[in-house]
Amino acid sequence: MSEDKQSNNEFTEKRTTDSSMRRVKKKRIRKFPFIILIFVVILAIIIGYCVHGYHSGIDYAKDHGKTLKAHKFNGASKNDGKITIMVLGADKEQGGISRTDSIMIAQYDYIHKKMKMMSVMRDIYADIPGSGQHKINSAYSIGGP
Missing domain, CATH: 3.30.420.590 (Nucleotidyltransferase; domain 5)
Incomplete structure (x- = not known):
């Protein structure tokens, strides 16, 4: 009888560790989409910040930049290609x-x-x-x- 209890205890322990391992794996699998989502959101924020900085720099240059003066060409023209x-x-x-x-x-x-x-x-x-x-x-x- 004691052998039956011992084998039964081993079976129960193995079953308990297997089920707890499955729970840990399920938790990891459930966390994975959230980690991906967080990564995508952070990447989108960085890209948005870069695009905004680029466009605001262009706008600043248009508003505060110097205008180019066109000068008349007074030199000789040749048609040599x-x-x-x-x-x-x-x-x-x-x-x-x-x-x-x-x-x-x-x-x-x-x-x-x-x-x-x-x-x-x-x-x-x-x-x-x-x-x-x-x-x-x-x-x-x-x-x-």
Whole structure:
């Protein structure tokens, strides 16, 4: 009889541990969708914050940004399949003097689909018509557009 009780107790213990294991697994399975939901909500909040920041930055730039001035082209035109552009990066100081920080010359050959680009050092001395020899970066403030 004692053997029957012992085997019965073992069976009961095994059954109890199996049922408690099943409960733990069920709890884990029930928690999984909530964890996924929380992750998706946090991800949506982060994406929404980034999109809002991007759009508010664009709006701020539109409201507070500078407008570009169109300058009339006074140079000679050639019909050789190339276009040459000078790109100036100008910085205005407190006194109202504007100097170019960067000077680049770009040429695009639209027949052969090739691009050439050259950077001009701003400390090169050059003859500026009507003003004599100066550093090339001061040419913009002397007589630029």
